[in-house]
Amino acid sequence: MDAPTTTSAGNGTSGDSGGGGWFTPRKAPKPSEGGEQTRPESGEPESPETSEGRRVSAIRPLGRSGPTAPAPENGPVPIPEHRPAAGPEDAAEERIPSARQASDSALASDSALAPTPAPAPTPAPAPEPAPAPGPMQSGPPALSRPAAELSPKGSPDAIRVQRTMAEIEPVADKVTSYFYALLFTRHPDLRPLFPAAMDTQRDRLLKALLTAAELIDHTDVLADYLKNLGRGHRKYGTRSEHYPAVGECLIGSLSRYASAVWDEETEAAWVRTYTRISQIMIDAAAADELRAPAWWLAEVVSHDLRTPDIAVVTVRPDQPYPFLAGQYTSLETPWWPRIWRHYSFASAPRPDGLLSFHVKAVPAGWVSNALVHHARPGDVLRLGAPAGSMTVDHTTDSGLLCLGGGTGIAPIKALVEDVAEHGERRPVEVFYGARTDHDLYDIDTMLRLQQTHPWLSVRPVVDDHAQFPEAVREYGPWNEYDAYLSGPPGMIRSGVDALRDVGIPAGRIRHDSVEELMATAD
Numbered sequence: 001m002d003a004p005t006t007t008s009a010g011n012g013t014s015g016d017s018g019g020g021g022w023f024t025p026r027k028a029p030k031p032s033e034g035g036e037q038t039r040p041e042s043g044e045p046e047s048p049e050t051s052e053g054r055r056v057s058a059i060r061p062l063g064r065s066g067p068t069a070p071a072p073e074n075g076p077v078p079i080p081e082h083r084p085a086a087g088p089e090d091a092a093e094e095r096i097p098s099a100r101q102a103s104d105s106a107l108a109s110d111s112a113l114a115p116t117p118a119p120a121p122t123p124a125p126a127p128e129p130a131p132a133p134g135p136m137q138s139g140p141p142a143l144s145r146p147a148a149e150l151s152p153k154g155s156p157d158a159i160r161v162q163r164t165m166a167e168i169e170p171v172a173d174k175v176t177s178y179f180y181a182l183l184f185t186r187h188p189d190l191r192p193l194f195p196a197a198m199d200t201q202r203d204r205l206l207k208a209l210l211t212a213a214e215l216i217d218h219t220d221v222l223a224d225y226l227k228n229l230g231r232g233h234r235k236y237g238t239r240s241e242h243y244p245a246v247g248e249c250l251i252g253s254l255s256r257y258a259s260a261v262w263d264e265e266t267e268a269a270w271v272r273t274y275t276r277i278s279q280i281m282i283d284a285a286a287a288d289e290l291r292a293p294a295w296w297l298a299e300v301v302s303h304d305l306r307t308p309d310i311a312v313v314t315v316r317p318d319q320p321y322p323f324l325a326g327q328y329t330s331l332e333t334p335w336w337p338r339i340w341r342h343y344s345f346a347s348a349p350r351p352d353g354l355l356s357f358h359v360k361a362v363p364a365g366w367v368s369n370a371l372v373h374h375a376r377p378g379d380v381l382r383l384g385a386p387a388g389s390m391t392v393d394h395t396t397d398s399g400l401l402c403l404g405g406g407t408g409i410a411p412i413k414a415l416v417e418d419v420a421e422h423g424e425r426r427p428v429e430v431f432y433g434a435r436t437d438h439d440l441y442d443i444d445t446m447l448r449l450q451q452t453h454p455w456l457s458v459r460p461v462v463d464d465h466a467q468f469p470e471a472v473r474e475y476g477p478w479n480e481y482d483a484y485l486s487g488p489p490g491m492i493r494s495g496v497d498a499l500r501d502v503g504i505p506a507g508r509i510r511h512d513s514v515e516e517l518m519a520t521a522d
């Protein structure tokens, strides 16, 4: 988050600012001193033809026409037809998405509290859908339902917060506008932390704060999210002294638009709640400062256009960049300062330290268009810290059932490489969904991995009717598998349904989406 200040009445510790004023953030610890033309998988054909020259055998729903391809090795697999199709916008999003439709992003990613995109000085394309939220387990149950349901008899503070939220709901837009007007008027020094244009996704910061406040009784569930958020805000230049300013303006807008329920006790409840939230973020950022930079510079070393709108971009970070396969990062281009988007690492950590991303240019995508159509070797990007928990649990030997839709195959490929590097023999079953053969831009790599690793099975599924996840029903049983989903939000949604239907418990389904949480936020 970004902004600053207010007075503090508390003693500076979380949750004890008694309602009379703002806390003073505890002092943060002192920071320590502290290719190829490329496809990372070079030499692969660009079409869905394999390096051996044979066509890809893809699963297709029966009874539908489509680009013909030889029957899959096991024959076409019928896909039950009963899942609702996702809206067209689902398909258009770039990881930033994944999980999220732009407006959903509140708690979905670390950019939620971040400066939001802004229209550019030129005929600016509309901002991209928000980056995909950080992978997290298929929904901590507590976060998958509306807050009111979570705490029907919450703490007195939670009840007051919820009452305020109900009051402002019908005028949410006004609250948002007023909040930013207050923030930028009272604290003009904070304005540069936000993108030039605030007309879209501008409510992310406020939305994230409000949602976290509403869930305050569930801080154990929120803690990881808030810590990640606090760490992620380092790259925006957010400092601990900014938090009181944001809190002050938050209270200013709430008291104005929830005047019917606002009183001294309500204000005190909000102060305590906000103090708890912000202190978790501040502490996490301070701890992170001791061990990692706020951002990394990364030079593009190769740019491989796989299709007219999909590129594999490989970068070399200016210093070691530790991460786990299945995680994602936030990325800023020189063309759109302060606009960050999330992309998953498309490979497990490599000995040469290079990082690759699969980027699909979407019609209104500022960052993705720049990366696909303008980025060239030598360009320097900025990367935020790695995040996400869609990682392999190496303490078990369960099989992995992976569904990767479109460019969502990127982290799935990283997971496969991770399993291979650990020398495990656990079964890994990958379903790779695409709308057309041509969209299977990385099938060659996946089939090569399949040839190398007998425990890996890769099944391309060509389907343009939003029924890709249904393909898993024809295989299995899956009850001994952990599931990983990556792709458009609609695919994640229907994929979770399909996987639960085939017997995989929610706790064993991981994905890059916090839709449930986002739904709550909205």
Ligand SMILES: NC(=O)C1=CN([C@@H]2O[C@H](COP(=O)(O)OP(=O)(O)OC[C@H]3O[C@@H](n4cnc5c(N)ncnc54)[C@H](O)[C@@H]3O)[C@@H](O)[C@H]2O)C=CC1
Pocket (backbone or CB within 6 Å): 084, 085, 086, 087, 090, 091, 092, 093, 094, 095, 096, 097, 098, 099, 132, 342, 343, 344, 345, 357, 358, 359, 360, 404, 405, 406, 407, 408, 409, 410, 411, 433, 434, 435, 439, 461, 462, 463, 464, 465, 466, 467, 468, 469, 486, 487, 488, 489, 490, 491, 492, 494, 495, 512
């Ligand atoms: N680039 C990256 O690092 C990552 C990207 N993502 C996300 O993956 C998505 C990829 O987009 P595209 O390549 O355009 O994929 P797409 O829209 O072409 O869809 C890929 C596959 O998912 C299926 N699908 C789409 N919507 C569906 C729905 N509602 N229900 C069931 N199946 C559905 C399609 O039929 C297709 O088989 C983006 O939303 C992106 O944000 C996710 C993780 C990482």
